[in-house]
Amino acid sequence: xxxxxxxxARLMGxxxxxxxxxxxxxxxxxAEMTQMQxxxxxxxxxxxxxxxxxCEEERAxxxxxxxxxxxxxxxxxxxxxxxxxxxxxxxxxxxKMLVDGIGAP
Numbered sequence: 001x002x003x004x005x006x007x008x009a010r011l012m013g014x015x016x017x018x019x020x021x022x023x024x025x026x027x028x029x030x031a032e033m034t035q036m037q038x039x040x041x042x043x044x045x046x047x048x049x050x051x052x053x054x055c056e057e058e059r060a061x062x063x064x065x066x067x068x069x070x071x072x073x074x075x076x077x078x079x080x081x082x083x084x085x086x087x088x089x090x091x092x093x094x095x096k097m098l099v100d101g102i103g104a105p
Contacts, residue, residue, distance in 0.1 A: 038060070038064070041064075041066050044066070045059070066098070073094075
């Protein structure tokens with residue numbers, strides 16, 4: 001998906017100019033973007049294990065944490081980070097650990 005979306009690829013690649021642009025956006029636009037990201041994270045997490053049984057504050061914290069993980073995930077694309085593991089295999093392992101825990105089969 002990242003490779004097919006140039007803007008997302010630049011963001012995931014750590015494009016500093018893009019980050020500066022986002023920081024210069026009006027606060028209201030950044031707040032709206034954050035709300036949309038939060039809604040997306042909640043939709044993504046809604047079907048995961050016992051997410052729905054958590055209190056609203058805990059769900060919000062987890063959604064925010066996942067957004068942070070995704071924002072910094074561009075580091076994982078670097079071969080120096082993932083070693084000899086293919087990007088696809090590495091991404092699957094990270095996803096398993098995030099969803100099922102570090103000891104997931």
